[in-house]
Amino acid sequence: MGCRTQQMEQSLQQPYVILSRRRRISVFEILHFVQDDIRTVRFFLTSVIILSLVLAGCGEKGPPVSESEVRAVFEKTIPSNLDDKAWEQIPVHHAKLLLQDMVEPRLMQASTAFVDVQSVTDGQKIIFRLSWNDQTLDDVPGPGRFGDAVAVQLPATPTPDVPAPQMGENGKPVEITYWSAILQAIVNGRKDDIQAIYPYANVGHYPFEAAPLKQGSATQQEMAKRYAPARSLENPMSGPRTVPVQDLIAEGPGTLRAAEKILSNGSGKHSQAGWTVVIVRPFPSGVQLGGRTQVAFAVWEGSHQEVGAKKMRTAWIPLSLGSSK
Amino acid sequence: MARVYNWQIRREMSYWYPESRPKRQFAAVFDTNKCIACQTCTLACKTTWTSGKGQEYMLWNNVETKPYGFYPLAWDVNLLEKLGTQSWDGERYTGRTIFEAAQAGERVLGWRPEDIDYANPNVGEDDCVNGVEKGAHFSGVHNAWFFYLARICNHCTYPACLASCPRGSIYKRQEDGIVLIDQGRCRGYQECVKACPYKKTFYNTMTGTSEKCIACFPKIELGLQPQCFANCIGKIRFAGWISKPEQARADNPIDFLVHVKRVALPLFPQFGLEPNVYYIPPLNVPREFLLQMFGPNVDAAIEAYRNAPNDKDLAGLLTLFGSTDRIVTKWKRIDEQMLGYDEGGKEIVRVPVREPAHVRQAFDAARGVARTNVS
Numbered sequence: 001m002g003c004r005t006q007q008m009e010q011s012l013q014q015p016y017v018i019l020s021r022r023r024r025i026s027v028f029e030i031l032h033f034v035q036d037d038i039r040t041v042r043f044f045l046t047s048v049i050i051l052s053l054v055l056a057g058c059g060e061k062g063p064p065v066s067e068s069e070v071r072a073v074f075e076k077t078i079p080s081n082l083d084d085k086a087w088e089q090i091p092v093h094h095a096k097l098l099l100q101d102m103v104e105p106r107l108m109q110a111s112t113a114f115v116d117v118q119s120v121t122d123g124q125k126i127i128f129r130l131s132w133n134d135q136t137l138d139d140v141p142g143p144g145r146f147g148d149a150v151a152v153q154l155p156a157t158p159t160p161d162v163p164a165p166q167m168g169e170n171g172k173p174v175e176i177t178y179w180s181a182i183l184q185a186i187v188n189g190r191k192d193d194i195q196a197i198y199p200y201a202n203v204g205h206y207p208f209e210a211a212p213l214k215q216g217s218a219t220q221q222e223m224a225k226r227y228a229p230a231r232s233l234e235n236p237m238s239g240p241r242t243v244p245v246q247d248l249i250a251e252g253p254g255t256l257r258a259a260e261k262i263l264s265n266g267s268g269k270h271s272q273a274g275w276t277v278v279i280v281r282p283f284p285s286g287v288q289l290g291g292r293t294q295v296a297f298a299v300w301e302g303s304h305q306e307v308g309a310k311k312m313r314t315a316w317i318p319l320s321l322g323s324s325k
Numbered sequence: 326m327a328r329v330y331n332w333q334i335r336r337e338m339s340y341w342y343p344e345s346r347p348k349r350q351f352a353a354v355f356d357t358n359k360c361i362a363c364q365t366c367t368l369a370c371k372t373t374w375t376s377g378k379g380q381e382y383m384l385w386n387n388v389e390t391k392p393y394g395f396y397p398l399a400w401d402v403n404l405l406e407k408l409g410t411q412s413w414d415g416e417r418y419t420g421r422t423i424f425e426a427a428q429a430g431e432r433v434l435g436w437r438p439e440d441i442d443y444a445n446p447n448v449g450e451d452d453c454v455n456g457v458e459k460g461a462h463f464s465g466v467h468n469a470w471f472f473y474l475a476r477i478c479n480h481c482t483y484p485a486c487l488a489s490c491p492r493g494s495i496y497k498r499q500e501d502g503i504v505l506i507d508q509g510r511c512r513g514y515q516e517c518v519k520a521c522p523y524k525k526t527f528y529n530t531m532t533g534t535s536e537k538c539i540a541c542f543p544k545i546e547l548g549l550q551p552q553c554f555a556n557c558i559g560k561i562r563f564a565g566w567i568s569k570p571e572q573a574r575a576d577n578p579i580d581f582l583v584h585v586k587r588v589a590l591p592l593f594p595q596f597g598l599e600p601n602v603y604y605i606p607p608l609n610v611p612r613e614f615l616l617q618m619f620g621p622n623v624d625a626a627i628e629a630y631r632n633a634p635n636d637k638d639l640a641g642l643l644t645l646f647g648s649t650d651r652i653v654t655k656w657k658r659i660d661e662q663m664l665g666y667d668e669g670g671k672e673i674v675r676v677p678v679r680e681p682a683h684v685r686q687a688f689d690a691a692r693g694v695a696r697t698n699v700s
Contacts, residue, residue: 143518208376
């Protein structure tokens, strides 16, 4: 205990001194003194631990910071997952999030303040690693319940006058890759049925699963679709939920539609610090490696009832493609 | 926001889109006095449309006991409280509609139920206002009251669900005014669930989209009444087409009941949606409650309904309720018979204005015995 200060030594000895000075003392008073003393020791030890952690942290070098742009660093191979060591060398852009308060329904109260963005490209694909603070894990859908989500937006074709940053504009489409915590949970193995969300749900009968229909047969599948019209119409919201992302196109608020194919992928992980998500999408069309375009991001905080237009979003941020670290 | 005219509140009001009335408007009249809350309508709808995964909790049609029954919980009182004072000047509503009272950033004043709010669809069933004393029996007027309120989507002229959808995924069909959610376009934002004051849009967790009552449009297209109408045991429902008041046709059953006799009233007209299900108000409920629920014409509606025994046209029309599964678009009374016609002018139903009744004497003189119910 060489690091003990004089003050600490005193505080450790103090109760005994006091007790020895007082001949008559109640049990409650003893407890009070002991508690006081424990608090003092706890405070000191906590301070020591925090200080040592800070000092230890100073020794580690974090990723470099890119202040004015998102720098998609060229690598022959893009990082394979969100925990890849390679990310430690990739510049971070600290993107400020703004309220979506331009079109109704607007978000009136700010939630997520920043999203940290890193990016790597191999010339074929571009990967974004996005992390933001979110204390609550929201990945269960339901009435009045929304999932956490994040999206990356790029102009569909790079032009000198970029589309409006909020969902593009008529004649100037934007490409959006949308990652959802709800989809991620299903991809991670949560069964895509009602019992996975409501474990005590007791359903007596689904007509499309009743005998003599053979489970999984073409007839049975066809009949099941009739009870899920959104699925019959191939609405991407209704599955199949095999990847945690959707590729979308928009030409202004309210015009979001599914791209012909889902070409992107991603994955996300929640921790106490919040979400870390990677989104891999095709290299932006119409731009060469070494060129530049724009990128924008949006974050939805499910527990804050954020969905659709109610979101935190960035303005366009310059994106350099294939820059060095 | 556009300015539109809402005849139910006798004034212009703000709405997200300009006025665009359909070529004709699906409408219905429900006689609350005849409903026994057997829930046959609820099951007819459930088995027809909502047996899928994610629809387990959904009741596009439900019957609740008023004042304590709700589906979802507190659907009406929650919004009434948010809306604040709702004042009328005669037949003109001088308070704010839910479009006019929308909070900053929103298109409609609303609230979003959670799953727990749907968990007890029949909560408050048969609970009456005021306690019933032990040994109490009916001897005329009694103060304990409740009534059954059957509800479907109102296929409103100014739907809040449609106004609230940021994607334009909800549309009102020009051919019949039925309000539908495009299942191919909806992204499950639940803005419609929040906005609909009647809470008749529902989020489907499995499809990730919102769904609602479709007024059995495949049946409507064939000239048939929806499932909840055709299966109604109490014969409380009548489906048809409604005109604007100035274009009302007295030989159109719905126009006659709503515009001519004014016996059927909209549900919470002050919300501003111009709902198209009209209710004959219950007779045994305090007027203050009914005024809030059905607007300022309650007294006149009840008076007209009470007068039905002396009004052969009204009595005959009420007898047409539940007498056919087809949609009656025109009626004619010939003496003691009421005739219903379809769109082609073909007679599809004929009923007596008053059902013939035979009363057996309590004492069977021929056999010298008192009759009981089983004799």
